[in-house]
Every structure is written in C-alpha cells, then in structure tokens.
Amino acid sequence: MARQEVYSLxxxxxxxxxxxxxxxxxxRLVGHLISPAxxxxxxxxxAVADIGTGTGAWLLTTSKELPxxxxxxxxxxxxxxxxxxxxxxxxxTLTTLDxxxxxxxxxxxxxxxxxxxxxxxxxxxxxxxKVATHAWSLLKPGGALQWVEGNFRNLNVVYQSxxxxxxxxxSRGVDLTTRPRPHFDWFVDHLPDVLRSVGFEVxxxxxxxxxxxxxDRMEWSHIATGALHAIMRGNARMGVEGALTxxxxxxxxxxxxxxxxxxxxxxxxxxxxxxxxx
Numbered sequence: 001m002a003r004q005e006v007y008s009l010x011x012x013x014x015x016x017x018x019x020x021x022x023x024x025x026x027x028r029l030v031g032h033l034i035s036p037a038x039x040x041x042x043x044x045x046x047a048v049a050d051i052g053t054g055t056g057a058w059l060l061t062t063s064k065e066l067p068x069x070x071x072x073x074x075x076x077x078x079x080x081x082x083x084x085x086x087x088x089x090x091x092x093t094l095t096t097l098d099x100x101x102x103x104x105x106x107x108x109x110x111x112x113x114x115x116x117x118x119x120x121x122x123x124x125x126x127x128x129x130k131v132a133t134h135a136w137s138l139l140k141p142g143g144a145l146q147w148v149e150g151n152f153r154n155l156n157v158v159y160q161s162x163x164x165x166x167x168x169x170x171s172r173g174v175d176l177t178t179r180p181r182p183h184f185d186w187f188v189d190h191l192p193d194v195l196r197s198v199g200f201e202v203x204x205x206x207x208x209x210x211x212x213x214x215x216d217r218m219e220w221s222h223i224a225t226g227a228l229h230a231i232m233r234g235n236a237r238m239g240v241e242g243a244l245t246x247x248x249x250x251x252x253x254x255x256x257x258x259x260x261x262x263x264x265x266x267x268x269x270x271x272x273x274x275x276x277x278x
Contacts, residue, residue, distance in 0.1 A: 007122035008234030009227070011080035016055050018226040019081070023057035025220055026117070026270070029208055030148060033062045035274045037204050038113060038144040045069035046112040049138050051099045051131070052119045055081045056092065062115075063089050073111075075099065100130045103137045111138045116147040121231070125186045132191075132198045139277040145200060147273045150210075152178055153185035155224070158211070160263035169255035170225075170264055176252075177231045180240065191273060200275035211267045221265040222257060229253035 009015055027033060034042070045067050050059045053074030060083075063072055068091055075097035076082070082094045097103075099119075114135045123131070135145055155178060157170040178184055192202045210220050232249035244252065 006124055006127075008238055008240070009121060009230040010233055010237075011078055015226075015230050016081045018223065018230065019055050020057045022118075022223045022227075023055075023061065025216060025223055026148065027058075027061060028213065028216060029210060029220075029270060030272055033058070033065060034113065034115075035144075035146050035204065035272065037274050038146055041142075041144070042112055045071075047071040047110060048073070048113045048115065049107075049111045049135075050074040051114060051116045051135060052076055052122070053082075053094060056083055056088065056094050058115060058117060059092050059094075060088070063092055099134045100127050101134070103134050108137050109140050112140060112143050114138050114143070114145050116145070118148065118150060120149050120152060120184060120187065121181075123183070123187075125183050125190075128187060128191060128194050129198070132194050132200070136198045136200060136277055141277060143277045145195070145273070145275045145277070147191070147275075149187055149191070149271050149273075151185050151188050151269045151271065153182070155266060155268045158265050158267050168259065168264075169252055170259050170266070173225070173228045173232070173252055173256050174266075176235075176242075176244065177228045180235075180242075188271065191271075195273065195275045199278050201278055202273060202275045204272075204274035206272050208270045208272070209267060210270060211265065217265040218260060221260040224266040224268070225253060225256045225260060228256070 048070065053059060053076045056074045059072045059074050070091055072092045074092065074094040077096065077098050079094065079096050116135065119131065139145065155174055157168065157174065192205065195202050211217050229249060232244055233246055235243035236246045236249060
C-alpha cells in the first residue's frame with residue numbers, strides 16, 4: 001500500500017532559506033544546540049545523527065561547537081535541500097534515509113546522540129512510534145535523544161489592537177493550515193509514552209513559548225507566516241480540498257506579513273524532550 005503523503009511544504013530555495021532562518025530562531029528560543037543534560041555525558045568527539053536534517057542547518061551550526069573529530073551525519077527522506085558537498089565541513093555527511101522505516105542494520109548502535117527537530121508536519125499519529133524506534137536503533141546503549149517539536153494546533157494570533165479575528169489574514173492562514181491537520185498536537189500527550197515503550201528513559205521535558213523573548217516576536221511571526229504560506233502552496237500543488245490557489249495563497253501571505261508589521265504576532269508552544277537509551 002502506498003504511504004499517505006503528509007508533508008506538504010515545498011523543498012525549493014525559498015523554503016530552504018526559511019528553514020535556515022527558522023533554525024537560528026529556534027536555537028535562541030531553546031537556549032542551546034545540545035541540551036546540557038546530554039552535553040555533560042557526551043564523549044569528546046561524539047557521533048551525532050540528525051533525523052529530518054533538511055538543509056543540514058542544525059548540524060552546520062553544531063559543528064562549530066564540537067571538535068573536528070566528531071562525526072556528524074544528517075538524514076532526510078529527500079536530498080532536495082542538501083547543500084552541495086563542497087559547502088560542508090569534512091566531518092558532516094548528508095544521506096537520504098526514511099525515518100519511518102526500520103534503520104539499516106549497519107547503522108544500528110552507531111551514535112551517541114540522535115537529534116530530531118520539527119518533524120510534526122510530516123507525521124501522522126502512527127508515525128511517532130516508527131520514528132522513535134528508528135532513532136532508538138541508531139543509538140549506542142546509554143546514547144541520548146533530543147527531540148524538539150512545535151504544537152501547531154495551539155498556534156494562535158496575539159493582536160496589539162482590536163481586530164475582527166474572523167476576517168484577520170493571520171487567523172485565516174492558521175485556519176487554512178491547521179484545520180486539515182487535527183493530529184498536530186498528538187505528540188503532546190503521547191510522545192513521552194511512545195519513547196518509554198520503545199526503550200527510552202525520558203529524563204527531561206520542557207515547554208517554551210515562542211513569545212518568551214519579546215524582541216524575537218516579529219521575527220518568529222515572519223518565519224511562521226513563511227511556513228503557513230509554504231503549506232498553502234503545497235496544499236494547492238497536492239489538490240487538497242478547500243485549498244487556495246497558489247496566487248490566492250501568495251496574496252493572503254502578503255496580508256499576513258502586513259499584519260505582523262503592524263504589531264500582531266504568532267504564539268506557539270515548543271517542546272523539547274530529552275531521553276536516554278536504556
């Protein structure tokens with residue numbers, strides 16, 4: 001049976017730029033690249049896997065804080081957003097791999113740290129166990145998992161002045177992109193239990209609001225607007241029922257950016273889970 005296509009964001013240059021921009025924002029929001037709970041137990045030159053690596057942005061940033069002897073491997077189902085090999089440090093390799101399928105045997109037990117970030121847009125409820133199992137198999141005994149996700153079902157708009165939310169471009173954008181995805185918040189209540197069922201010990205969980213740094217609210221809102229625009233473009237491309245045309249999506253995104261410039265901003269909760277392979 002063919003797998004249902006879930007991920008609707010484009011993998012073009014515009015979306016790659018947005019992902020790189022988003023990576024910088026998330027690093028500030030979370031406050032670290034590698035959780036201190038993990039960092040203190042990592043070997044001096046760890047082997048690190050980044051699942052759903054996209055443009056490799058997290059690996060590229062993290063490589064600057066680790067010795068050149070560290071082995072940094074990024075995996076993604078598509079190589080469309082990989083930088084050219086000549087643009088990568090020698091200790092970073094990017095490879096296509098399906099995280100929802102069993103990991104190849106030759107990768108079992110090879111990594112000290114497996115990192116995952118914002119896979120939610122590509123996940124159905126049944127996929128979380130598959131990806132958690134995949135990550136568990138990559139880790140050495142005692143290895144660590146760091147998983148960061150956004151609860152896009154609670155994405156909401158904060159206005160600085162009175163506005164009819166039913167006609168607001170930002171509210172309409174949220175409705176068009178989150179309504180068809182009622183599973184966006186599934187991980188909030190279930191991921192810790194999924195990790196335990198696979199064989200992890202969950203040692204830390206934190207929830208961070210995207211607006212906790214006031215100076216970053218506008219930046220985050222433009223990043224989120226870009227993501228919603230990408231989803232709307234993807235919905236048009238995939239023929240999703242009720243989707244806007246590409247031109248309608250572009251026009252709505254322009255109105256959304258205007259509202260952000262006028263002071264409105266998006267708020268969403270970001271979760272970080274840290275777990276250890278028993």
